Amino acid sequence: MRVFAELLDRLSYTPGRNAKLTLMADYFRAAPDPDRGYALAALTGRLDFATAKPAMIRGLVEQRVDPVLYGWSYDFVGDMAETVALIWPERPGANRPPELAEVVERLSTASRSDSPRLVEGWLDALDANGRWAFLKLITGGLRVGVSARLAKTALAQLGDAGLEEIEEIWHGVTPPFTEVFAWLEGRAAAPAIDLRRAFRPLMLANPLDEAELENFDPAAYRAEWKWDGIRVQLAAGGGEARLFSRSGDEITQAFPDLMGSADFDAVLDGELLVARDGEIAPFNDLQQRLNRKRVTAKMLQDFPAHLRVYDILFDGDEDLRAQSFDARRLRLEAWYAAVQPARIDLSPLLGFGGWDDLASLRETARARSIEGLMLKLGDSPYVAGRPKGPWFKWKRDALTLDTVLMYAQRGHGKRSSLYSDYTFGAWRTGEDGAPELVPVGKAYSGFTDEELLQLDKWVRANTTERFGPVRAVKPGVVLEVAFDAVHRSKRHKSGVAMRFPRIHRIRWDKPVEEADRLPDLEKLIEG
Template sequence: MRAFSELIDRLVLMPSRNGKLTLLKSYFAETPDPDRGLALAALTDGGLNIPAIKPAVIRGLVAERVDEVLFAYSYDYVGDLAETVSLIWPEPADAQANDEDPSLGMVVESLSRASRSEAPARFAQLLDRLDPPGRYALIKLVSGGLRIGVSARLAKQALADFGAKDIIEIEELWHGLKVPYTDLFAWLEGRAEKPSNAARALFRPVMLANPVEEGDLDGLDIADFRAEWKWDGIRVQVSCEGGVKRLYSRSGDDISGAFPDLLGAVSAEAVIDGELLVGDPAVETGTFSDLQQRLNRKSVSAKVMQQYPAFVRAYDLLMLDGRDTRALPLDERRQLLEGLVARLDPHRFDLSPLVAFDSWQHLDEIRRAPIHPIIEGVMIKHKGSPYLPGRKKGPWFKWKRDPHTVDAVLMYAQRGHGKRSSFYSDYTFGVWKEEAGNLQLVPVGKAYFGFSDEELAQIDKFVRDNTIDRFGPVRSVKATETEGLVFEVAFEGLARSSRHKSGVAMRFPRISRLRWDKPPGEADRLETLEKMLDEMIR
């Protein structure tokens, strides 16, 4: 367990991607099975399930050992449950306890097998045996949310580096592997053959596009490229093989459980790359807010499926009737895709239409004024390009609409995670709404990026100097017409929201500029956002 806790501790403090890769590679090389596989599962959300330990259980255990007021003050200052408990947990009476280092495998097995009545006591015994870093790692492990700046993709890249393999090979094997990945590590270390792809409907790594930058399109012949709309849904892969049907996100997460109605309409052996949307393709395409009613669920009710029916707007074809089509030119794959979509349920699948243009300037004008509010811009693809996993420079480009911006006022701030855990770096901001002749701020979004480290320190100082109330780890800051901090906020779109008092929520908000020069009373009003929303959904 000590090796795992040291890994977590060092990953939290490591700012660079290459540094994280080095740490992971070393851990995989130095740690025996099954511990390294269990750590990999924890890092990638790969199947560790300890349902008997919830945050409420952890708080209850702390309440039995620590003064309630002391814990409340500590949690308010630190802002992270795992970090607070790891530091405030009383040392055991037996000074030798911390010398006994349980393995990660032993910890997972002990807690996984424990009943709900047994688990709290076992968990407390483990906390007694561990030092503060070990407690922190244990709590993060059981809570299922490490949030240490390591994505599943980064962990897979570390595996590829460790075994001198191509990450594409690992991604194509991934969903056929089982925790604790002993077969995978045996292959990476050269002790066994590559694990067989016995599982059906596996994920194929997706081809990605590069943003259009200055000069990228200069000299390119428009006759060699095709253009499509870039829809505001989520990129998915529909896979059907041997009667097995799965739906994957672009990162390879299996999201099939939330979309049984869509998978039920798959009637051909194929792998389709496309955009997941809500509505009926022949009638209406819903907003991203509508789609969110279906996302991040293990299952959905019949009522939700009826209210928010899902469909896929097909972009590309990776496999058809057992034939891998990825090496074919785009135009040939498109022709096969047209024939396939014509055979599928038209309420669940349609074909992404091509956009006609006669110059790059013309396409620029088109992407600035799309035909539908749920369009983010255009995709540009070379007609002869094979389907190449990853982000290759040249064959595919994405040309998004320019983001919208408004001036909003900082209302609340919360501590961040990882290396930002000592800063107030998560910000809720609002715009003005007039009620009964008075102006009041109503929240419209939350952002935690878009500013430099230097600006973070400035905002953090402002929050500490201007706190007017506290709600657990959240601080309410001074925000009047004459006093406060204004952010210029950039965002991709707006949606109706019953969760926000304003009734409006931003899509992909980020802070684009700090407006220290602007009085809060001159920030935007809710009417401005409502007009923008009306134009977007018109």
């Protein structure tokens, strides 16, 4: 556990990508099995401890430390793991420091009643840095600046296999990945998995710089709508099928209505949507189906899942990824005509004579509740990752609204001491006829480090109430917010919610009375 704690500590203070890769690769070479496999699982989000939740940890620390003192400390630090690691009363000699594998294996099988005893004993045995790493491990909140892809890139440095080869087998192997390490180090063959139902890394598009269009030949590109759903991959074969999100997380169980018709042998790339009578519903309807552990019959009826396909990676056992987009499209159309699967259709290609024609089509995207356009080179193979040039996304322009800062909350990691998460509101007429602010969104991006320091200073000087790590502030700062769409929401007092809000500008110059009103936002609701 000590070596793993040192790795997390160094990763959290190392900004450079290459330096992080070196740290992880050196750890994977030096650490023994199964510790290194469990470390890899933690860095890639492949661990989950059902009985070790923040509420349980908070209960343990409040048995040792005055709850008010813990509350004040947490409010100041802004991170639970760091707070508990620093405030936990040490009991030297109470236990021996655990090994990483011991923590993972014992906590994975522990009952809800046994977990507090285990966690308490390990907290007593570890030093402050070890406690911090231990708590980050079991709560899943590492936040050390390492993505799953970066961790797998470091893993690839152990042998001759490339990142794409690791991605190919990734969802067919499980922690602690001993067979993966043996393969990379030349001690065994590649893990044998059923590739018919495995996740294949997606090909991603780059944002289009409109100034670049004049350098491209429009005849070389194909265009289609950028649908407002979530990117998924459906892999079916051998009488079974699996549905993956763009990050490779399996979401099969959440969509039984769609998966019930996947009785074919193919790997499809497309957009998960909600559709009724052939009409695509707003993204807000799809949100009702996302991140659900249990799907009710009413949910299936009210929000029926649909897959709109725009590429085929495998047709039966034949790998089509090396073929051109045009060739794959012909195969996709032939496959669809032969299979005619329920709840699945094809994303149509859009005809256009030149970039002006396509720009005119893009102008209609918002009225159609579509995100924008996709441009794909006709001769492009399907390449994992985000290669520069073959595919572009040309999204519709963002909407903007002038809002008023209402609440601020401390951030996490490097921002844990700064008020960096902002809730903002719009004016409406209250029951007494006076104007009142109601929250319409929350954002924590879109500003510079210098602007963050200015906002943090203003929040501290203009706080009216405190609610733990959250501060209410007097109306005094106008935030121009950019967002992609707005929809009705029963969860918010305002009755609306923004999609992908971010701070566009801080309007220090604008009086709060001149900020926009809730009816201005309601006019932008789609669908």
